[in-house]
Amino acid sequence: MSIVRATWLNVLLIFIPFGWVSHFVWSPTVTFILNFIAIVPLAKLLGFATEDIALRTGEVIGGLLNATFGNSIELIISIISLTQGLVVVVQASMLGSILSNLLIVLGMSFLAGGLKYKEQSFNITSAQTSASLLFLSVASLLLPASFYGSTVDAESAEKERSDILGISRATAIILLVVYLAYMVFQLRTHRDLQRPMPERVVSEIDEEEEEEEEHPSMPCWMAFVLLIIITVLVAVCAEFLVSAIESVVEQWGITETFVGLILLPIVGNAAEHVTAITCAYKNKMDLALGVAVGSSMQVALLVTPIMVIVGWGLNIDMSLYFNVYETAVLFVTVILLNYLIMDGKSNWLEGFMLSALYVLLAITFYYYPDAAAGGLEALGHTAENKTASAVVSS
Template sequence: MAPTETSPLLENGNGVESSLPFSRRVLKAVKGEGEPSWVASYQYFLFGSWFNILLVFIPLSFVSHNLAWDAALRFSFSFLAIVPLAKLLGEATDQMSVKLGQTLSGLLNASFGNAVEIIVGIAALLEGELMIVQTSMLGSILSNILLVLGCSFLAGGFYHKQGNFQVEGAQASASLMTLSCITLVIPAAYASTLGADDGKDCPISEDEGGCPSSGLLTISRGTAILLLFVYGAYLYFQLKTHTDYFHRKVSDDEPSEEEETEARMGTVAAGTALLLVTVVTAFCAEYLVASIEETATRYNIPKAFIGLILLPIVGNAAEHVTSVWMAMKNKYELTIGICVGSSIQIANFVIPLMVIVGWMTGHPLTLHFANFETIVLFVSVFLVNLLIMDGKSNYMEGLMLVTLYIVIALAFWVKG
């Protein structure tokens, strides 16, 4: 009796495909049409950059934590392990974005663009290190808008007398950063006026009506929800209704500077890589946070300095290199997008998310930063606004930003 239909495994007519191992057939089935194979995808992912040499610190981080080595070694190994992981997170996100289109790519980058900061923040939050959560978030903002942007302007200024970028997009980003700064000033003003405690030294098991005050918690949580809504509107504004604000207008006789990300990984392979790296980063972040207290005490390093200066370097290392490189190639829209855009993500997405997560887990995290931190953020945003509102940059502006960052780092080292 003749078969009614042909098996798909024999559609090539010679049965070659049916002889493939089951695992190979599954991998081939989940690889998209025209996409690199899984082997090629992971070869590029793991060996595509000399930066990945630092991945050797991942097993060292696991071993040092489980064998209870010296706190400085545990902190250093975990610190160095997260640096390449941050780059791999960005690479996997970019590769997934190739096939997803502009809108989904924007949402994906919004979710994973600051994945390291989110993971480190949640790890510190669950450990009850509320001060580390706040200072690391503030440090990420300052690192992006002062150190990374300053170094980019400085490096780009040596190659180009003047850098140019879209004024409208810069103004929109600067205005949103100003709003974020104001929303952090209001809880500080409320706490100072009414004498409300900021809750940094409160036991996490204490009732919400105690320390910090219920009013401060209400303001912080309500503001967090509103900021998440504003951030969603900003994404729609940037990706849908006003995309021309964030792309430099190119004349007809000028070659376009748009560059598509080359597809070097399959979409499913990039997704599984993103998931795997996120899990490994979560473990390393937990080990890093667990070693902070002992490292700070034993080696007399201020915890505020660790949170504000050292931890942000972990998440911003890859962004720092990319931003400087784009400025040197006279692609300042990308530089502004990396630096100011990442700061907007932190201020309007990550910090509110941390407050909501703290609300859900019973940790009284608020938007009340200490007066000193609030003033530092305000003057930093003020200076950045002054420098980018005209849509132009030069090396002198970069030097100003880097100088302010060094002064802030020195102040937090002395402040302790």
């Protein structure tokens, strides 16, 4: 009964079967809308189950679980896309997922919590560790782009593609090792440093107005089963939604880059978005940061390297090469994040700043042409065009 009464959004669960049927019967636009609506209550239930587990394990582990289950959806979609040769879409969704979590999810969390509380505190050690790992992942993305910029006229296009693939695959393995090291650090060697702040900084509430202590509302096994079921349901709905996007793009007149970087991550991160905002509003900032920043870190250090390894196994040229504009956008985002969390406190203005940057990026990507985006495919075309121009000139 606790699951049924968890949220009034459960009434929207009726859209799940309609969304699945529409994939085979109705137009792509209807399929897109129905499956989008169906993901909303599932995202809320995912947050409900994660919070219930967090009451037993602590906010850090709860945030890790939410990020893992949330990113499993993106991982499934990315593997399906990669098997179909949609490398550009996979890379765009990976980059978009990181930007979405760091800017809109975390920004709205700071904003929602800041509108209720004047100032909120969180575990600065855990937050800065995640931010540092994100910076490391950004550096790994800068290396292939810098390598290309430095060697573009020094070797053939084919040799350059081979070198960047080699660099990307070696980097992917190292990033996976770094992620495993972080798991050991967080869950074993430095567990005490990951505990939430013992006292909350809430200026507008008197000490006697303490919130009621929350207790788990269902058995632990039931919470884990609920997480697995929701992840599967969201994965199916998301797959049908993605299958309808190509037709929706043609009808709405937007680019595939905008869809991959902006629209898809918003849908894919719906679970993290709802959970993080709900937790921030309840002043559970360690859990909110664990969901938002932890999810971005998992995408950068776990999901993206796994996609490179999977592409390697499928003999598909999936690399860590992003063009200069995309890597610059990611670099600016991580720098802003580090500035905002270095004091271990948040307020509504910081959330507004993160959200505003996301809107700015969304506007630029709306006008960003598909021809300018892409990984090794775009690199190859650019090299061929340069070669052709050189031949014509001579």
